[in-house]
Amino acid sequence: MPSATKKVTVTRKSEGRYVATNARGGQVRLGSGADDDFTPVELLLAAIGGCSSVDVDLVTSRRDEPQQFEVVVSGQRMVDETGGNRLDPVTLDFAVHFRDTDEGREAAGLVERLVKLSRDKECTVARTVASSTQVTFKVDGKTLD
Structure with missing residues (x-):
């Protein structure tokens, strides 16, 4: 929809x-x-990492302020079977850590579940990249063949 x-x-x-x-x-x-x-590729990686970061941060930071919140996003540039360039695989590595308090432990206990939820449902950017999304190119409003 x-x-x-x-x-x-x-x-x-x-x-x-x-x-x-x-x-x-x-x-x-x-x-x-x-x-x-x-570069455009770096912006794509930043968008993927930023999207999932928002998903995780908005929930965990209600419990406690993180002491560390870093997501390293990397992608291996390759040439596919058509001779075109793309990234495969793309990896997100979350390092999210909280204080050793009741609030911090509660927030830390949510991280893995929230990262999975972001991957599987919430992160529009990563889900768009991972799916077979149609991308249409036009010149002056006219769709290219």
Whole structure:
């Protein structure tokens, strides 16, 4: 069942440098990897990690503030059977730790279950990447063959 459409606009700033702008006016710089701006692949990895981080953080931080909350997201770049580039596999490694208190132990006890819930149901980004989502390319509104 469809819900709200999500959209960003990517605008060229100079050769190999772009800005992505969301509907709320937020912006992220990206580029070709020639400088310290994120590449599109790095942004994809950040989006996957960020999506699951939000899923875990919003619940655990109601119990206790984490002492450490870090998610390392990596992907192996490969050439598939069609000769196209992609990442496979993509791995998320959560390091989420809390104080040794009743609240901290309660929060820590939720981490594994919340990571699994994010993977299996909640994280739109990871689930989109993992599924066979249709991606349509257009030029000036005309769908490419």
